[in-house]
Amino acid sequence: MPEGHTIHRHARTQRGAIGGQLIRAASPQGRFAHGAKRLDGRVLEDIDAHGKHLFYRWEGGDTLHVHLGLFGKFKLHRAPSPPPPSENTRLTMSSVTATVYLAGPTICELIDPHQEEALRARLGPDPLRNGSRRAKLAAFQANLARRRIPIGAALLDQRVIAGIGNVYRAEVLFRTGIDPHLPAAALAPQAVERLWSESSRQLKQGEKAGRIITVDLGDVGARRRTDLARGERLYAYGRTGEPCRRCGTPISATEMANRTIWWCSSCQPAGAGT
DNA sequence: TACATATGATCAT
DNA sequence: TGATCCTATGTAA
Numbered sequence: 001m002p003e004g005h006t007i008h009r010h011a012r013t014q015r016g017a018i019g020g021q022l023i024r025a026a027s028p029q030g031r032f033a034h035g036a037k038r039l040d041g042r043v044l045e046d047i048d049a050h051g052k053h054l055f056y057r058w059e060g061g062d063t064l065h066v067h068l069g070l071f072g073k074f075k076l077h078r079a080p081s082p083p084p085p086s087e088n089t090r091l092t093m094s095s096v097t098a099t100v101y102l103a104g105p106t107i108c109e110l111i112d113p114h115q116e117e118a119l120r121a122r123l124g125p126d127p128l129r130n131g132s133r134r135a136k137l138a139a140f141q142a143n144l145a146r147r148r149i150p151i152g153a154a155l156l157d158q159r160v161i162a163g164i165g166n167v168y169r170a171e172v173l174f175r176t177g178i179d180p181h182l183p184a185a186a187l188a189p190q191a192v193e194r195l196w197s198e199s200s201r202q203l204k205q206g207e208k209a210g211r212i213i214t215v216d217l218g219d220v221g222a223r224r225r226t227d228l229a230r231g232e233r234l235y236a237y238g239r240t241g242e243p244c245r246r247c248g249t250p251i252s253a254t255e256m257a258n259r260t261i262w263w264c265s266s267c268q269p270a271g272a273g274t
Numbered sequence: 275t276a277c278a279t280a281t282g283a284t285c286a287t
Numbered sequence: 288t289g290a291t292c293c294t295a296t297g298t299a300a
Contacts, residue, residue: 003281052282070282071294088294104294106282158283165281212281237281258288259282 002068004051004163005206008128010074011049012207014100017076019047021095028085028092029103035110036091039064044093051126051162055116063116069106076100126162127200128207137196144184144192151187151195151273152180153257160184161196163203170237170262171214172198178273180256180263191273219245236262 023044027036043059056064066072077083082099085092091102102108111119124143125136143160144151154160155169164172173180176194178187187195206212213225213233220232235244239251239262249266 006281067282069293070280071292072282073294106284106293156282167281 002052002070002072003165003168003203003206003212004049004126004128005203005212006210007052007054007068007163008049008203008207009210011047011054013076014074015047017078017098018093018095018100019044021097024092024094026085026092028089029087032091032108035064035108038062038110039093044095049126050120050129051123051158052165053119053123053162061113063111063113065107065109065111065116065119066102066105067107068104072105073103074100075103123158123162124160127196127203128163133200137193140196141189141192144187147184149184150181150256151178151184152261152263154184155195155199156257156259161199164199166259166261167212167234167237168199168202168206168214171212171234172202173261174236174263174268175202175214176273177268179268179270180261182271182273187273215245236264238262 021044023039023042025036025039027033039058039062044056045059046057048055048057052067054066056066058064077099078097080097082092082094085101088103089101090105090108093100125139127136140161144154147154147160152169152173155164155172156166172195176191176198178191178195202214213228215228215233215235217223217225220228222228222232236251240253241250243249244251244264244267247264247266249264251262252265253260253262
Protein backbone atom coordinates (compact mmCIF):
# COMPACT_ATOMS: atom_id res chain seq x y z
CA MET A 1 0.00 0.00 0.00
CA PRO A 2 2.63 2.47 -0.92
CA GLU A 3 1.49 6.06 -1.16
CA GLY A 4 3.56 8.79 0.44
CA HIS A 5 2.31 8.15 3.96
CA THR A 6 3.58 4.55 3.86
CA ILE A 7 6.99 5.57 2.58
CA HIS A 8 7.49 8.22 5.26
CA ARG A 9 6.39 5.74 7.87
CA HIS A 10 8.95 3.24 6.64
CA ALA A 11 11.61 5.93 6.82
CA ARG A 12 10.66 6.73 10.39
CA THR A 13 10.46 3.17 11.72
CA GLN A 14 13.55 1.99 9.87
CA ARG A 15 15.51 4.99 11.08
CA GLY A 16 14.65 3.99 14.62
CA ALA A 17 15.49 0.34 14.04
CA ILE A 18 18.72 0.40 12.04
CA GLY A 19 19.65 4.08 11.55
CA GLY A 20 23.07 5.20 12.73
CA GLN A 21 24.30 1.64 13.02
CA LEU A 22 26.75 -0.62 11.27
CA ILE A 23 24.83 -2.67 8.72
CA ARG A 24 25.35 -6.09 7.22
CA ALA A 25 23.80 -5.98 3.76
CA ALA A 26 23.01 -8.86 1.44
CA SER A 27 20.89 -9.67 -1.59
CA PRO A 28 19.52 -13.20 -1.12
CA GLN A 29 17.74 -13.01 -4.44
CA GLY A 30 20.92 -11.86 -6.13
CA ARG A 31 19.58 -9.00 -8.20
CA PHE A 32 21.23 -6.42 -5.99
CA ALA A 33 24.30 -8.46 -5.10
CA HIS A 34 26.72 -5.84 -6.31
CA GLY A 35 25.15 -2.99 -4.37
CA ALA A 36 24.69 -5.04 -1.22
CA LYS A 37 28.34 -6.01 -1.30
CA ARG A 38 29.31 -2.37 -1.59
CA LEU A 39 27.17 -1.38 1.44
CA ASP A 40 27.99 -4.36 3.63
CA GLY A 41 29.81 -3.39 6.80
CA ARG A 42 29.19 0.33 6.49
CA VAL A 43 27.27 2.73 8.74
CA LEU A 44 23.80 3.82 7.64
CA GLU A 45 23.76 7.48 8.55
CA ASP A 46 20.20 8.44 7.75
CA ILE A 47 17.02 7.54 5.92
CA ASP A 48 15.09 10.22 4.10
CA ALA A 49 11.78 10.16 2.23
CA HIS A 50 10.55 12.43 -0.53
CA GLY A 51 7.16 11.57 -1.94
CA LYS A 52 7.29 7.85 -2.71
CA HIS A 53 11.09 7.75 -2.89
CA LEU A 54 13.43 6.61 -0.12
CA PHE A 55 17.05 7.69 0.21
CA TYR A 56 19.42 5.82 2.49
CA ARG A 57 22.60 7.78 3.16
CA TRP A 58 25.71 5.78 3.90
CA GLU A 59 28.94 6.72 5.49
CA GLY A 60 31.30 7.41 2.64
CA GLY A 61 28.81 9.17 0.37
CA ASP A 62 26.71 6.55 -1.41
CA THR A 63 22.94 6.83 -1.42
CA LEU A 64 20.67 3.84 -1.74
CA HIS A 65 17.59 4.84 -3.69
CA VAL A 66 14.46 2.70 -3.24
CA HIS A 67 11.06 3.01 -4.85
CA LEU A 68 8.49 0.34 -4.01
CA GLY A 69 6.32 0.83 -7.06
CA LEU A 70 3.04 -0.99 -6.91
CA PHE A 71 4.33 -4.25 -5.51
CA GLY A 72 7.37 -3.53 -3.40
CA LYS A 73 7.28 -4.46 0.29
CA PHE A 74 9.35 -3.98 3.40
CA LYS A 75 9.41 -6.18 6.42
CA LEU A 76 11.00 -5.14 9.66
CA HIS A 77 12.18 -7.83 12.02
CA ARG A 78 13.23 -6.64 15.46
CA ALA A 79 15.40 -9.35 16.89
CA PRO A 80 19.11 -9.96 17.48
CA SER A 81 19.32 -12.68 14.87
CA PRO A 82 17.35 -12.53 11.65
CA PRO A 83 15.29 -15.45 10.40
CA PRO A 84 16.54 -16.91 7.12
CA PRO A 85 15.63 -14.59 4.25
CA SER A 86 13.20 -15.78 1.64
CA GLU A 87 14.24 -16.40 -1.95
CA ASN A 88 12.69 -13.27 -3.35
CA THR A 89 14.29 -10.80 -0.97
CA ARG A 90 16.12 -8.20 -3.00
CA LEU A 91 17.95 -6.69 -0.05
CA THR A 92 18.45 -7.31 3.64
CA MET A 93 19.96 -4.70 5.94
CA SER A 94 20.79 -5.99 9.41
CA SER A 95 21.99 -4.14 12.46
CA VAL A 96 22.76 -5.92 15.72
CA THR A 97 19.13 -5.58 16.79
CA ALA A 98 16.95 -5.53 13.68
CA THR A 99 16.69 -6.54 10.04
CA VAL A 100 14.96 -4.74 7.19
CA TYR A 101 13.83 -6.88 4.26
CA LEU A 102 13.02 -5.43 0.87
CA ALA A 103 11.19 -7.39 -1.83
CA GLY A 104 9.71 -6.49 -5.20
CA PRO A 105 10.79 -2.86 -5.51
CA THR A 106 10.57 -1.04 -8.80
CA ILE A 107 13.86 0.68 -7.97
CA CYS A 108 16.73 -0.41 -5.75
CA GLU A 109 19.96 1.25 -6.81
CA LEU A 110 23.02 3.10 -5.62
CA ILE A 111 23.30 6.69 -6.72
CA ASP A 112 25.67 9.58 -6.04
CA PRO A 113 24.70 12.98 -4.61
CA HIS A 114 24.53 14.47 -8.07
CA GLN A 115 22.01 11.90 -9.28
CA GLU A 116 20.01 12.31 -6.11
CA GLU A 117 19.82 16.03 -6.64
CA ALA A 118 18.66 15.57 -10.23
CA LEU A 119 16.01 13.11 -9.11
CA ARG A 120 14.81 15.38 -6.34
CA ALA A 121 14.57 18.30 -8.70
CA ARG A 122 11.95 16.39 -10.66
CA LEU A 123 9.71 15.91 -7.62
CA GLY A 124 7.03 18.34 -6.60
CA PRO A 125 6.52 19.59 -3.04
CA ASP A 126 5.84 16.88 -0.45
CA PRO A 127 3.36 17.79 2.31
CA LEU A 128 5.13 15.31 4.61
CA ARG A 129 8.54 16.95 4.33
CA ASN A 130 9.71 19.76 6.55
CA GLY A 131 9.77 23.21 5.10
CA SER A 132 7.72 26.32 4.75
CA ARG A 133 4.06 25.64 4.07
CA ARG A 134 3.86 28.90 2.21
CA ALA A 135 6.67 27.95 -0.17
CA LYS A 136 5.30 24.48 -0.80
CA LEU A 137 1.79 25.74 -1.43
CA ALA A 138 3.18 28.32 -3.85
CA ALA A 139 5.08 25.61 -5.71
CA PHE A 140 1.97 23.43 -5.86
CA GLN A 141 -0.04 26.32 -7.20
CA ALA A 142 2.56 27.19 -9.83
CA ASN A 143 2.80 23.55 -10.92
CA LEU A 144 -0.96 23.31 -11.36
CA ALA A 145 -1.13 26.56 -13.28
CA ARG A 146 1.18 25.13 -15.92
CA ARG A 147 -0.87 21.98 -16.63
CA ARG A 148 -3.55 21.50 -19.20
CA ILE A 149 -4.53 18.14 -17.76
CA PRO A 150 -7.49 17.60 -15.40
CA ILE A 151 -6.81 18.07 -11.71
CA GLY A 152 -7.50 14.35 -11.20
CA ALA A 153 -4.56 13.55 -13.47
CA ALA A 154 -2.33 16.29 -12.08
CA LEU A 155 -2.54 14.91 -8.54
CA LEU A 156 -0.96 11.64 -9.70
CA ASP A 157 1.91 13.48 -11.38
CA GLN A 158 4.73 13.39 -8.84
CA ARG A 159 6.26 16.51 -10.40
CA VAL A 160 3.16 18.46 -9.34
CA ILE A 161 2.84 17.15 -5.77
CA ALA A 162 4.87 14.29 -4.34
CA GLY A 163 3.27 11.48 -2.38
CA ILE A 164 -0.33 11.36 -3.60
CA GLY A 165 -1.46 8.03 -5.10
CA ASN A 166 -4.68 6.68 -6.52
CA VAL A 167 -6.49 6.40 -3.18
CA TYR A 168 -5.63 9.85 -1.91
CA ARG A 169 -6.34 11.56 -5.23
CA ALA A 170 -9.93 10.35 -5.14
CA GLU A 171 -10.34 11.03 -1.44
CA VAL A 172 -8.90 14.54 -1.26
CA LEU A 173 -10.91 15.62 -4.30
CA PHE A 174 -14.05 14.27 -2.66
CA ARG A 175 -13.30 15.97 0.64
CA THR A 176 -12.63 19.30 -1.05
CA GLY A 177 -15.67 18.98 -3.31
CA ILE A 178 -13.65 19.48 -6.48
CA ASP A 179 -14.64 18.05 -9.87
CA PRO A 180 -11.81 15.70 -10.95
CA HIS A 181 -12.30 16.73 -14.59
CA LEU A 182 -11.61 20.39 -13.97
CA PRO A 183 -8.46 21.54 -15.80
CA ALA A 184 -5.68 21.94 -13.22
CA ALA A 185 -5.01 25.50 -14.29
CA ALA A 186 -8.66 26.43 -13.86
CA LEU A 187 -8.74 25.84 -10.10
CA ALA A 188 -9.47 28.91 -8.00
CA PRO A 189 -6.69 29.85 -5.56
CA GLN A 190 -8.93 28.93 -2.60
CA ALA A 191 -9.57 25.52 -4.14
CA VAL A 192 -5.83 24.95 -4.57
CA GLU A 193 -5.26 25.90 -0.95
CA ARG A 194 -8.02 23.59 0.27
CA LEU A 195 -6.55 20.80 -1.82
CA TRP A 196 -3.07 21.31 -0.39
CA SER A 197 -4.35 21.51 3.19
CA GLU A 198 -6.49 18.45 2.76
CA SER A 199 -3.69 16.45 1.15
CA SER A 200 -1.40 17.48 3.94
CA ARG A 201 -3.85 16.57 6.67
CA GLN A 202 -4.75 13.21 5.15
CA LEU A 203 -1.17 12.19 4.45
CA LYS A 204 -0.10 13.08 7.99
CA GLN A 205 -2.98 11.16 9.44
CA GLY A 206 -2.17 8.19 7.23
CA GLU A 207 1.48 8.27 8.24
CA LYS A 208 0.52 8.21 11.90
CA ALA A 209 -2.16 5.54 11.60
CA GLY A 210 -0.34 3.36 9.09
CA ARG A 211 -3.40 3.18 6.89
CA ILE A 212 -5.72 5.37 4.90
CA ILE A 213 -8.87 6.47 6.68
CA THR A 214 -10.47 9.59 5.26
CA VAL A 215 -14.08 9.41 6.47
CA ASP A 216 -15.42 11.64 9.21
CA LEU A 217 -16.91 9.32 11.80
CA GLY A 218 -20.29 11.05 11.64
CA ASP A 219 -20.64 10.14 7.98
CA VAL A 220 -20.45 6.42 8.72
CA GLY A 221 -22.30 6.43 12.02
CA ALA A 222 -19.26 5.41 14.03
CA ARG A 223 -18.11 6.74 17.39
CA ARG A 224 -14.55 5.59 17.21
CA ARG A 225 -12.16 4.78 14.42
CA THR A 226 -11.81 1.28 15.80
CA ASP A 227 -15.52 0.80 15.16
CA LEU A 228 -15.03 1.18 11.42
CA ALA A 229 -15.77 -1.93 9.41
CA ARG A 230 -13.60 -2.74 6.43
CA GLY A 231 -14.94 -0.83 3.46
CA GLU A 232 -16.09 2.05 5.65
CA ARG A 233 -12.85 3.96 5.62
CA LEU A 234 -13.15 5.84 2.36
CA TYR A 235 -15.63 8.11 0.59
CA ALA A 236 -14.99 7.44 -3.07
CA TYR A 237 -12.09 5.10 -3.87
CA GLY A 238 -13.27 1.74 -5.19
CA ARG A 239 -16.96 2.45 -4.50
CA THR A 240 -18.41 2.32 -8.03
CA GLY A 241 -22.20 2.55 -7.87
CA GLU A 242 -22.34 2.52 -4.09
CA PRO A 243 -24.22 5.36 -2.40
CA CYS A 244 -22.21 8.46 -1.47
CA ARG A 245 -21.75 8.54 2.31
CA ARG A 246 -22.81 12.20 2.36
CA CYS A 247 -25.68 12.40 -0.12
CA GLY A 248 -26.58 8.91 -1.32
CA THR A 249 -25.83 9.55 -5.00
CA PRO A 250 -24.21 6.50 -6.63
CA ILE A 251 -20.43 6.97 -6.87
CA SER A 252 -19.16 7.43 -10.43
CA ALA A 253 -15.99 5.97 -11.95
CA THR A 254 -13.92 6.64 -15.04
CA GLU A 255 -10.38 6.31 -16.37
CA MET A 256 -8.06 9.22 -15.75
CA ALA A 257 -4.28 9.12 -16.21
CA ASN A 258 -4.46 5.35 -16.88
CA ARG A 259 -6.10 4.60 -13.57
CA THR A 260 -9.65 4.49 -12.31
CA ILE A 261 -10.88 7.54 -10.46
CA TRP A 262 -14.06 7.67 -8.40
CA TRP A 263 -16.13 10.69 -7.43
CA CYS A 264 -19.60 11.82 -6.39
CA SER A 265 -21.34 13.76 -9.14
CA SER A 266 -23.45 15.64 -6.56
CA CYS A 267 -20.79 16.50 -3.98
CA GLN A 268 -18.29 17.24 -6.76
CA PRO A 269 -20.50 18.63 -9.54
CA ALA A 270 -19.09 19.56 -12.94
CA GLY A 271 -17.06 22.72 -12.66
CA ALA A 272 -16.76 22.69 -8.85
CA GLY A 273 -13.45 24.21 -7.81
CA THR A 274 -13.41 27.24 -10.07
C1' DT B 275 -3.94 -23.50 -14.01
C1' DA B 276 -4.92 -19.18 -15.76
C1' DC B 277 -6.35 -14.80 -15.44
C1' DA B 278 -7.54 -10.29 -13.53
C1' DT B 279 -6.31 -6.97 -10.49
C1' DA B 280 -3.76 -3.73 -7.34
C1' DT B 281 -2.32 2.13 -3.19
C1' DG B 282 3.40 3.04 -9.48
C1' DA B 283 6.13 4.73 -13.07
C1' DT B 284 8.76 4.78 -17.42
C1' DC B 285 9.60 4.29 -22.13
C1' DA B 286 8.50 3.80 -27.07
C1' DT B 287 5.39 5.08 -30.62
C1' DT C 288 -1.89 5.38 -26.17
C1' DG C 289 0.12 1.00 -25.38
C1' DA C 290 3.72 -2.08 -23.64
C1' DT C 291 6.45 -3.22 -19.97
C1' DC C 292 8.51 -4.14 -15.31
C1' DC C 293 7.83 -5.39 -10.29
C1' DT C 294 4.78 -9.47 -7.04
C1' DA C 295 0.95 -11.34 -4.42
C1' DT C 296 -3.69 -12.54 -4.05
C1' DG C 297 -8.32 -13.68 -5.16
C1' DT C 298 -11.48 -15.63 -8.47
C1' DA C 299 -12.67 -18.21 -12.61
C1' DA C 300 -12.09 -22.22 -15.34
